[in-house]
Amino acid sequence: MEEKLTYEQAMARLEALATKMEQGTMPIDELADRLREAQGLIKFCREQLYAADKAVQQILSPE
């Protein structure tokens, strides 16, 4: 994973990985690694989303 990965980049990568896996064209040796990568990306995206949600709630809640 690149250091400054954006949410959008991560999502695009995830989409590409899922498509490739579903097509069955991925070498089986890569499969486990890619799967691990995908899980990492999903975790990253969930965290990003959670952070964004939390930030929004904080902004909207009256002090």
Place this chain on the structure above:
Amino acid sequence: MDSILTLYELNTLVRETVEDGMSDTYWVQGELSEGRQGYGGHFYGEMVQRADDDSYSSAGRGTSPRHNKAGQANQVAKARVTCWAQTWHQVSQKFEEATGHPLQAGMKVLAEVSVTFHQQYGYSLNVLDIDPSYTLGDAARRRREILHQLEQDGILHDNQTLPIPMLARRVAVVSSASAAGYGDFCNQLENNDYGFHFELSLFPAVMQGARVEETVISALERISREQDRWDVVVIIRGGGATSDLADFDSYPLAACVAQMPLPIITGIGHERDETVLDHVAHTHLKTPTAVASFLIEHMADTAVRLEELGRKIGMNVTEQLTKGQHRMELLEQRFVHDVSNILVNQRHRIDMLDLRLKGVNPDLLLQRGYSMTLVDGRLLRDVSQLAEGKVLTTRIEHGEINSIVQSWKKN
């Protein structure tokens, strides 16, 4: 030398000649150059005709006293006039009722007279009647001529086109400190019910007599030079019964007023008459008191307008704020909605991806008892990938099996 007469005898002869030869009455026009009511109510005066006076042909007559022409140098005729008390009472009353002015020295009059001669007092005219319409018509014509001239010069309405400022607070007063009405004017402005503060300054002028024109013009010129200091000019004097408005019927004075850079309000009027000055001034009122009321009311109007404007602005601001607040609320709602939508969508997208990825995880299949077979590191899907003696690797949930191909069959 038989025919030597005493003076008395001679004068008696003159008297008889005059009384016999001039027994009619005559209508004579002339200027009443002086006059006073003596003991017993009889009127004693003097009538003159002046050499350079063009009033007997066309213009220039009027009720205005001609003090500047006084003196005997240009007199071409003079006569003593008397009027007996009872006649004088009637004549003067009729004159004042018709013209609004008392009969006084300096006026041009048309009088019906009888000619008398007295041995001791000499020649005099006994006034029997005075035609006020002559004096009146004269003053009116003179005013008309001045107004006509002002119109031709294109300045008649100049002062009236100037706006009275909304805050007409700084008032330049042309009057005489001793004039009746000036004190009342100041008091009224200073003690107005609203508590408005007026800034007053007196520019003294003579408000009656021959020096009116000169001194009022001079006062106006002084005001003109510091016009930025004043909002409005008032010309006032109290309405004394003996006042003579004709002093204000002057072309130079009217032209000066018309061309003043500040609006002028007059309060010099008589109940009946309007002077030329009233015609050219921005606003003319009857009395100084009326002028003070006008200024106070003008300020009050302005105060009301200001209050109304303030209220309107306040309302407008509140309205705008409410509108803005409403807009912000809508925007906020939209924003919150949009943001939560985005978050929900993204969460859904991630969940879907997660599911998809889980679906392709081969370990899940192995856990459920399926196996998968690889040849040359690739998933074996078709027997065409096979050759005799190839090593197959079969993955199951717990371990791998290597086997060698012996035979195959395509289904």
